[in-house]
Amino acid sequence: MPKTAGIILVGNEILSGKIADANAAYLCRELRVLGVDVRRIAVIPDEIELIAGEVAAFSRDHDVVFTSGGVGPTHDDVTIEGVARAMGVKLVRHPLLVSILERHFRDRLTDSHLKMAEMPDGADLVGGETVRFPTILMRNVYILPGVPEIFRQKFEAIRERFRDEPIHLSNVFVAIGEGVLADYLNGLLVDFPKLLLGSYPELSNPEYKVKVTLESRDRGYLEGALAEFLRRLPAGALVSVT
Amino acid sequence: MPKTAGIILVGNEILSGKIADANAAYLCRELRVLGVDVRRIAVIPDEIELIAGEVAAFSRDHDVVFTSGGVGPTHDDVTIEGVARAMGVKLVRHPLLVSILERHFRDRLTDSHLKMAEMPDGADLVGGETVRFPTILMRNVYILPGVPEIFRQKFEAIRERFRDEPIHLSNVFVAIGEGVLADYLNGLLVDFPKLLLGSYPELSNPEYKVKVTLESRDRGYLEGALAEFLRRLPAGALVSVT
Numbered sequence: 433m434p435k436t437a438g439i440i441l442v443g444n445e446i447l448s449g450k451i452a453d454a455n456a457a458y459l460c461r462e463l464r465v466l467g468v469d470v471r472r473i474a475v476i477p478d479e480i481e482l483i484a485g486e487v488a489a490f491s492r493d494h495d496v497v498f499t500s501g502g503v504g505p506t507h508d509d510v511t512i513e514g515v516a517r518a519m520g521v522k523l524v525r526h527p528l529l530v531s532i533l534e535r536h537f538r539d540r541l542t543d544s545h546l547k548m549a550e551m552p553d554g555a556d557l558v559g560g561e562t563v564r565f566p567t568i569l570m571r572n573v574y575i576l577p578g579v580p581e582i583f584r585q586k587f588e589a590i591r592e593r594f595r596d597e598p599i600h601l602s603n604v605f606v607a608i609g610e611g612v613l614a615d616y617l618n619g620l621l622v623d624f625p626k627l628l629l630g631s632y633p634e635l636s637n638p639e640y641k642v643k644v645t646l647e648s649r650d651r652g653y654l655e656g657a658l659a660e661f662l663r664r665l666p667a668g669a670l671v672s673v674t
Numbered sequence: 675m676p677k678t679a680g681i682i683l684v685g686n687e688i689l690s691g692k693i694a695d696a697n698a699a700y701l702c703r704e705l706r707v708l709g710v711d712v713r714r715i716a717v718i719p720d721e722i723e724l725i726a727g728e729v730a731a732f733s734r735d736h737d738v739v740f741t742s743g744g745v746g747p748t749h750d751d752v753t754i755e756g757v758a759r760a761m762g763v764k765l766v767r768h769p770l771l772v773s774i775l776e777r778h779f780r781d782r783l784t785d786s787h788l789k790m791a792e793m794p795d796g797a798d799l800v801g802g803e804t805v806r807f808p809t810i811l812m813r814n815v816y817i818l819p820g821v822p823e824i825f826r827q828k829f830e831a832i833r834e835r836f837r838d839e840p841i842h843l844s845n846v847f848v849a850i851g852e853g854v855l856a857d858y859l860n861g862l863l864v865d866f867p868k869l870l871l872g873s874y875p876e877l878s879n880p881e882y883k884v885k886v887t888l889e890s891r892d893r894g895y896l897e898g899a900l901a902e903f904l905r906r907l908p909a910g911a912l913v914s915v916t
Contacts, residue, residue, distance in 0.1 A: 474714065505852050
């Protein structure tokens with residue numbers, strides 16, 4: 433079975449409109465390339481109980497879960513405590529994380545910094561070969577930071593863990609509207625019920641009216657569906673295929 | 675009590691990394707300006723059962739809910755059916771929506787288009803004074819389209835419904851890191867426990883290290899907290915206040 437993933441963004445700053453998400457958008461693109469099916473994203477406030485509830489549900493419903501944000505040294509950084517509560521374990525301080533913090537901050541190290549050496553009891557540290565600070569993995573939950581540059585560095589260090597069968601994609605751009613197109617899409621799904629078929633109207637593009645996406649993990653199935661779709665389209669409807 | 679809101683994005687195209695969300699980011703900014711507290715965002719696939727479950731939970735937990743996406747004429751447009759199932763009602767065709775579609779599509783009108791005249795039984799149509807196609811409101815759930823231009827036009831037509839007491843904001847930019855700052859933030863929260871206090875490190879900005887956000891619906895409370903925070907900061911730590 434191909435892998436499923438869920439993404440939890442812990443971020444008052446997103447909910448209050450101060451910043452736009454960059455991490456979920458990045459992770460959805462990367463995971464798709466790897467062949468992982470992202471099934472759900474949640475954006476929730478920096479509140480321990482909400483985080484615990486969401487992490488418990490996501491961990492149960494998906495093969496892998498990623499959290500973003502809430503891992504620094506300040507009062508609003510409560511993600512790791514939320515994950516611990518989701519799993520019913522306590523927080524422990526990890527000697528390796530302490531030593532990394534000591535090396536980095538030297539005589540500027542504070543008690544607040546040492547909060548970043550805490551992890552849920554039973555968690556593993558992964559990806560530390562290539563980045564300064566390893567990623568905490570609690571069961572199937574990878575805890576990543578909110579700062580986009582570091583989020584990406586840390587994901588890059590663990591990305592090969594998630595590689596699965598690729599999902600093949602063809603885009604068909606058509607000059608007919610969705611109202612007419614709908615019958616062709618429904619007809620195609622009758623013959624190719626396992627096809628992942630998307631239909632995205634583009635109002636302001638003079639070149640085409642709708643982008644149709646055809647996807648499958650089975651390249652032959654996709655090619656068969658694509659050929660049949662193109663064969664059935666009315667004359668003049670096709671703009672391009674990519 | 676100030677209003678709370680939840681946002682549900684129905685969109686395989688977001689989960690599969692084909693497009694980045696624009697609608698939730700826009701809506702979070704707009705609702706914050708209006709004084710509405712967005713508590714949760716979910717991004718879920720175009721699947722009726724998932725939509726129904728999420729809409730039922732969001733409708734129960736928030737004063738108002740917005741959905742984005744899945745309202746066109748094709749096979750993957752199942753949001754309205756999902757909302758109906760969430761509320762335990764059937765779909766009905768509304769004569770006003772039929773007449774709008776007839777006027778717009780004239781002799782090009784198809785049965786697929788007429789799917790867009792369906793709404794959950796008991797829903798209202800709102801905002802139709804200023805946009806071509808009114809917004810379906812089912813109980814506290816506003817059903818909006820995924821195409822960003824139309825999403826914005828339709829929200830603009832109903833935005834004054836959501837105006838509440840404003841949330842006042844001050845930004846304080848500091849030249850000290852979060853490890854040192856944490857104690858000052860914790861101290862401030864002891865004296866101003868109702869302050870909404872955020873701390874956002876900026877790694878690549880040479881001007882400051884952390885942006886601190888102070889927020890309250892009570893302007894006097896915010897001003898008192900801001901003055902006290904500035905008074906306590908160590909010498910040289912303050913970069914600017916906005």
